[in-house]
Amino acid sequence: MIKQYDQSFVLETAHTSYIFRLLPTKQLEHLYYGKKLTVSSSKDIEPLIEQHAFAPGNTNIYDEEHPEYSLEDMRLEAGMIGKGDIRVPFVEIIHADGSSTNDFLYHDAKINTSHTPIKSLPYALNNKEELEVTLVDETYAVTLKLYYNVYYEYDIITRRAVVINNNKDDIRLNRLMSTQLDFLNHNFVFTTFNGSWTNEMNRHDHAVESGLYINASFTGGSSSRANPFVMLSDKHTTEDEGDVYGLNLIYSGNHYEAVEVGSYGKMRFVSGINPQNFSFLLEEGEIFESPEAVMSFSAHGFNDMSMHMHSFINDCIVRGTWQHQERPVLLNSWEANYFKINEQKLIKQAKAAKKAGIELFVMDDGWFGKRDNDQSSLGDWQYDPKKLPHGLKHLVDKINAIGLDFGIWVEPEMVNVDSDLYRNHPNWTIEIPGCNQSEGRHQRILDLCNPEVVDYLTDVMSELFSSANIKYVKWDMNRTFSDIYSPYLPANRQQEVFHRYIIGLYNLLNHLTHSFPDILFEGCASGGNRFDLGMLCFMPQIWASDNTDAICRYKIQNSYSYGYPLSAISNHVSSTPNHQTLRTTSLDTRYNVACFGILGYETNLADLSNEALEEIAKQIAHYKAHRKIFQFGTFYRVNQELHNWCVVSDDQEEAVGMILQELVLPNHQFHQFIARGLKKDIHYHFFNEEKQYNVKLFGDLINTASPVHIKQDSLAHQVVAKFVKMPGEVEDMHTTGSILMHGVCLKQAFSANGYNEQVRYFQDFASRLYFIEKESEKQ
Ligand code: DGJ
Numbered sequence: 001m002i003k004q005y006d007q008s009f010v011l012e013t014a015h016t017s018y019i020f021r022l023l024p025t026k027q028l029e030h031l032y033y034g035k036k037l038t039v040s041s042s043k044d045i046e047p048l049i050e051q052h053a054f055a056p057g058n059t060n061i062y063d064e065e066h067p068e069y070s071l072e073d074m075r076l077e078a079g080m081i082g083k084g085d086i087r088v089p090f091v092e093i094i095h096a097d098g099s100s101t102n103d104f105l106y107h108d109a110k111i112n113t114s115h116t117p118i119k120s121l122p123y124a125l126n127n128k129e130e131l132e133v134t135l136v137d138e139t140y141a142v143t144l145k146l147y148y149n150v151y152y153e154y155d156i157i158t159r160r161a162v163v164i165n166n167n168k169d170d171i172r173l174n175r176l177m178s179t180q181l182d183f184l185n186h187n188f189v190f191t192t193f194n195g196s197w198t199n200e201m202n203r204h205d206h207a208v209e210s211g212l213y214i215n216a217s218f219t220g221g222s223s224s225r226a227n228p229f230v231m232l233s234d235k236h237t238t239e240d241e242g243d244v245y246g247l248n249l250i251y252s253g254n255h256y257e258a259v260e261v262g263s264y265g266k267m268r269f270v271s272g273i274n275p276q277n278f279s280f281l282l283e284e285g286e287i288f289e290s291p292e293a294v295m296s297f298s299a300h301g302f303n304d305m306s307m308h309m310h311s312f313i314n315d316c317i318v319r320g321t322w323q324h325q326e327r328p329v330l331l332n333s334w335e336a337n338y339f340k341i342n343e344q345k346l347i348k349q350a351k352a353a354k355k356a357g358i359e360l361f362v363m364d365d366g367w368f369g370k371r372d373n374d375q376s377s378l379g380d381w382q383y384d385p386k387k388l389p390h391g392l393k394h395l396v397d398k399i400n401a402i403g404l405d406f407g408i409w410v411e412p413e414m415v416n417v418d419s420d421l422y423r424n425h426p427n428w429t430i431e432i433p434g435c436n437q438s439e440g441r442h443q444r445i446l447d448l449c450n451p452e453v454v455d456y457l458t459d460v461m462s463e464l465f466s467s468a469n470i471k472y473v474k475w476d477m478n479r480t481f482s483d484i485y486s487p488y489l490p491a492n493r494q495q496e497v498f499h500r501y502i503i504g505l506y507n508l509l510n511h512l513t514h515s516f517p518d519i520l521f522e523g524c525a526s527g528g529n530r531f532d533l534g535m536l537c538f539m540p541q542i543w544a545s546d547n548t549d550a551i552c553r554y555k556i557q558n559s560y561s562y563g564y565p566l567s568a569i570s571n572h573v574s575s576t577p578n579h580q581t582l583r584t585t586s587l588d589t590r591y592n593v594a595c596f597g598i599l600g601y602e603t604n605l606a607d608l609s610n611e612a613l614e615e616i617a618k619q620i621a622h623y624k625a626h627r628k629i630f631q632f633g634t635f636y637r638v639n640q641e642l643h644n645w646c647v648v649s650d651d652q653e654e655a656v657g658m659i660l661q662e663l664v665l666p667n668h669q670f671h672q673f674i675a676r677g678l679k680k681d682i683h684y685h686f687f688n689e690e691k692q693y694n695v696k697l698f699g700d701l702i703n704t705a706s707p708v709h710i711k712q713d714s715l716a717h718q719v720v721a722k723f724v725k726m727p728g729e730v731e732d733m734h735t736t737g738s739i740l741m742h743g744v745c746l747k748q749a750f751s752a753n754g755y756n757e758q759v760r761y762f763q764d765f766a767s768r769l770y771f772i773e774k775e776s777e778k779q
Contacts, residue, residue: 002150179269272290362408428447697726
């Protein structure tokens with residue numbers, strides 16, 4: 001709901017309020033964002049207004065009529081340069097006379113009944129309430145528009161800005177943020193998620209004390225180095241209690257989130273396009289649109305804030321055929337084969353996949369050009385006749401005949417110098433003509449600033465996607481930018497390359513996703529190097545990391561879940577020892593982590609033992625039975641000694657939970673599983689899946705029970721292992737939701753004092769899934 005009381009604006013969602021007003025000096029003063037406040041007149045708002053009598057010493061007053069106002073000490077909706085505010089600015093423009101002072105003052109405001117389209121970038125869908133505030137810098141004839149969209153039931157407010165040059169002279173836009181939040185104090189923890197390839201989303205909590213802290217990416221993508229999703233919370237906030245702001249950007253390029261404590265203890269947060277190496281020339285009448293920032297506040301802890309983000313992303317960011325549709329279980333060919341694929345091998349693996357219950361077979365890298373390693377062929381999107389002698393369509397038909405859908409890997413934004421595409425179009429890449437170029441993974445980036453390149457890729461990809469029955473596309477992007485230069489753009493527009501590239505990418509994706517509405521697109525950029533809301537506007541799911549080690553992966557997925565729903569997070573069960581860490585974990589644990597989100601497998605199923613394949617078949621059957629919950633359920637992180645997740649159906653009648661232990665602590669046998677999101681007063685059945693364990697897992701302890709001595713790993717040991725299985729513990733209880741949410745005391749874990757079916761075999765990296773189902777009325 002958007003209300004105006006005299007010169008104040010009140011934006012309300014179901015549980016939050018956002019309030020600002022017009023200062024007597026005509027800037028916009030930020031008054032409040034947080035827990036919902038009751039406001040029914042401008043008088044009600046008065047207590048939120050700072051009562052300035054004199055500006056602080058050694059500051060500049062805005063003008064003589066207002067000696068009380070120094071913009072350095074005001075909370076503003078958009079900070080500018082040159083009129084007293086010396087904090088990190090919202091906007092920075094260099095005018096034709098060389099000045100960078102801007103004085104944007106209120107001109108008018110209107111309420112729109114839908115989201116004003118953003119022409120160059122994707123934006124959130126389904127809104128009916130937008131506030132559009134226009135500010136004008138009269139001296140330089142430049143307009144700054146601020147847009148606020150209110151998503152009432154999601155507790156989400158989005159903000160963005162537009163700059164319009166009405167001057168006959170060119171201006172240079174050096175910075176335009178998407179949102180700014182000025183707080184009265186700086187008692188916050190700023191949480192960022194940083195990392196690198198195979199090590200995405202490490203959570204860092206920074207206590208805000210002084211100065212400027214920046215979370216930003218400069219890779220050309222949103223990056224694994226610093227995800228654009230950040231949080232501001234109270235230092236006492238937990239998963240279930242306390243104040244937290246979740247903040248994100250609908251953008252896939254270089255981004256910037258900064259918090260600055262000003263001289264008077266107030267704190268400013270801004271987020272938007274990274275201003276580093278960014279400068280946009282605006283000629284007369286030209287406009288520049290910032291990406292849309294997404295903001296949510298909860299007074300009930302991180303989980304509640306995450307839920308707002310999750311529902312908003314599922315309903316207003318992800319779009320198209322697959323938006324709310326359950327996603328298939330896939331087998332990806334990469335780690336089983338790397339580049340060494342051929343029709344025969346793929347068909348063999350697909351047959352094993354079918355037996356296990358897989359639904360979609362994905363042929364990853366290696367199928368095109370002469371792609372025997374990563375040094376050639378990107379750009380030449382024709383199948384390699386040595387690997388696929390009967391062609392792509394023939395392979396797809398065969399896979400379909402086995403009973404599987406077919407998906408394909410592409411990396412359209414890239415080219416190898418050793419490719420026909422590069423040989424034919426050496427000026428189509430981001431590179432500085434005549435200079436030595438730096439490369440990543442032996443590849444160069446196609447110049448998507450150039451519309452001819454975008455059109456070419458649209459045609460080539462359209463041809464490929466329609467050449468066979470392709471139901472899924474994995475869209476990869478495996479390098480960061482260097483030699484940042486577009487041969488297409490003139491010298492005075494080279495600082496536009498990063499942003500224009502992203503606009504070109506969005507145009508390409510827009511065409512393709514509209515032309516192929518039924519293809520399921522999965523984003524990927526060396527794993528999670530472009531996991532962001534911009535990509536999610538085109539691709540409903542993203543490969544979260546090239547690291548499939550279950551222990552690393554638990555942390556990576558856990559961190560993504562703060563800002564992104566399970567439906568966006570694609571996970572695979574892979575081989576052991578793991579290809580990234582060489583760590584050995586059980587098949588159970590690999591599945592138990594991967595099933596929270598979109599499940600796939602990435603291992604040579606044709607090489608597995610019958611026993612392992614049967615186990616995988618059970619996992620897949622289990623996943624299918626609970627798929628809706630795993631992909632679209634309400635997800636909770638639970639803080640306790642063990643890692644603990646719980647995901648609950650919309651009607652709260654069913655849930656699946658997981659515990660995971662990193663390392664065994666001797667004599668710590670009494671663990672709990674804690675549920676969340678159930679109805680307190682109804683009865684549920686709580687149970688686990690009965691397992692049997694290989695006696696060899698207990699090593700030479702077998703001799704404590706065996707009447708004859710058995711040498712470890714001997715033939716005798718193998719034979720016994722074939723026939724003697726160790727019983728797993730059974731959990732089976734009937735109780736109320738409130739007790740399950742208090743915590744279930746589980747069977748004691750093994751701790752060197754005996755083993756039977758009352759004991760939980762719970763070694764390093766062990767995990768369990770628990771099932772919770774509402775009891776039928778008569779029980
Ligand atoms: C990087 C991706 O993240 C992997 O999953 C795989 O597709 C390779 N690229 C293929 O080159």
